[in-house]
Amino acid sequence: MGAEADTSGSLFRKLPVEMKTLGFDTCGKLDDIAAEATKSKDSNQVVTKLSIAMNNCIACHEMYRFVEEAK
Numbered sequence: 001m002g003a004e005a006d007t008s009g010s011l012f013r014k015l016p017v018e019m020k021t022l023g024f025d026t027c028g029k030l031d032d033i034a035a036e037a038t039k040s041k042d043s044n045q046v047v048t049k050l051s052i053a054m055n056n057c058i059a060c061h062e063m064y065r066f067v068e069e070a071k
């Protein structure tokens, strides 16, 4: 979540709210995985949380993309 601090306000205001929700949820999930990995000795727990978090990656990348047109 700390990485969000440098995002410029003018950019942040232009982003769709769904994207921000998904983005913040993903950052929160990743912070949780980091905390789990630090305290837990159960790597299955960490992998399970990671595979749930990766659904956010897929969802956002499927919805929002920059398309380059070939000339």
Ligand code: HEC
Residues within 6 Å of the ligand: 019, 020, 022, 023, 026, 053, 054, 056, 057, 058, 060, 061, 064
């Ligand atoms: C809220 C939407 C969103 C989520 C969630 C998201 N991404 Fe992205 N991702 C983007 C956008 C938008 C870009 C393009 C950024 C740019 O062009 O500078 C990007 C770029 C990337 C790139 C760089 C691709 C390149 O060609 O340089 C990688 C790798 C990546 N994302 C992986 C992930 C992974 C792994 C996750 C999950 C942990 C994730 N992303 C979650 C929106 C998202």
